[in-house]
Amino acid sequence: MFLRHGSFTSILYNHLISYPTPANLNYFWGFGSLAGICLAVQIITGICLAMHYTPHISLAFNSVEHIMRDVNYGWLLRYIHANGASVFFIVVYIHIARGFYFKSYKNAPLWNSGVIIFLLMMATAFMGYVLPWGQMSFWGATVITNLFSAIPFIGESIALWLWGGFSVDNATLNRFFSLHYLLPFLILGLVITHLALLHTKGSSNPLLGTSAIDYVTFYPYLYLKDLLGLLLMILGLSYLVFFEPNALGHPDNYIKANPLVTPLHIVPEWYFLPFYAILRSIPNKLAGVLAMGLAIAALLALPLIKETNLIIKYNLIEKRLFWLFIFDVILLGFLGGAVAEQPFILVSQIATFFYFFLLFF
Secondary structure, three states: OOOOOOOHHHHHHHHHOOOEEEOOOOHHHHHHHHHHHHHHHHHHHHHHHHOOOOOOOOOHHHHHHHHHHOOOOHHHHHHHHHHHHHHHHHHHHHHHHHHHHOOHHHOHHHHHHHHHHHHHHHHHHHHHHHOOOEHHHHHHHHHHHHHHHHOOOOHHHHHHHHHOOOOOOHHHHHHHHHHHHHHHHHHHHHHHHHHHHHHHHOOOOOOOOOOOOOEEEHHHHHHHHHHHHHHHHHHHHHHHHHOOOOOOOOHHHHOEOOOOOOOOOOOOOHHHHHHHHHHHHOOOHHHHHHHHHHHHHHHHHHHHOOOOOOOHHHOHHHHHHHHHHHHHHHHHHHHHHOOOOOOHHHHHHHHHHHHHHHHHO
16 A cells, blocks of 8 residues: 555554554553543543533533433433543553553653643543532532632632632533533643654553563554453443443432532542542641642652662562552542541541552652
8 A cells, every 4th residue: 555655644554553562562551542532432422412511500400401301312422421431530540550550650751741631631520520510510519619719829819710700600610611622622632642752752561671572563463452442341331321320420410509508428520539538638728639639740750750670560569569559549539438527537547648658659
């Protein structure tokens, strides 16, 4: 097949078909591709949902019900979009864990671009959770946006700017809808940058630090591995959509937002729970916000850590610490969904300490 050098088709061919990849890549390297597919699914379903959604506090809740009941296959679009966000975060968390385990953060530009994508994902998901304007949407937005007021000097101004008034109201919903629609396209641009940085230096491999690695073309060898991962992801998402569509959501979000009635227990979506537990573990509001921000921003500092090239798999102590860290994050997720009372507060404080200790030491 004749491909003109520098043409769009030749670029696709070089980066998607003939791209040289280490022959020893395992299935965990396919989660990056799966994350890209999840992003595409979220953008497509989000555009379709936006055609029928009304960003107004008096109409938003009913417009979502209209999508569910009256729009042809609207229920399917909404459930794919809502559960697709959860699957997206599962894939990304596994992708990040693989980066920890095989020390992919040694490629600093690539790692940091991925962390920025993760931060934008969190912002996009938070604003998307507000849009149905249910009880948990409204009160979740109230709690999280109030955190900005803890910032000295400028915190109150930032909170007022986010709200567009003196509380979470119609202006807030409009802003969140606009940003929720815009940010995925910004993420898409950063994903392309992420891929460009990956293909500039080349993929890492499970034998970090070794140079004598055989290379194969991406197609068909890695393509088939990614295809298996895609089929499993489709099966998992299909099960959630068709059998347990509300398993990962909160029942209070099927109650229309009421500023006069506070839910007994305000919790964010499950993928925010570890960071929410860190926030609640510290009694001081400003210190809690700083700890939560540092828990995410600390990922950017990992490339600065000087250590051996030996991967965790061949270092018994690091291997045990890695799995202890994974357990600690899961424990924080459980504690974030628990009631803010003893002994959960004390255990959260201990788990928060170990989160930072294990991450750096």
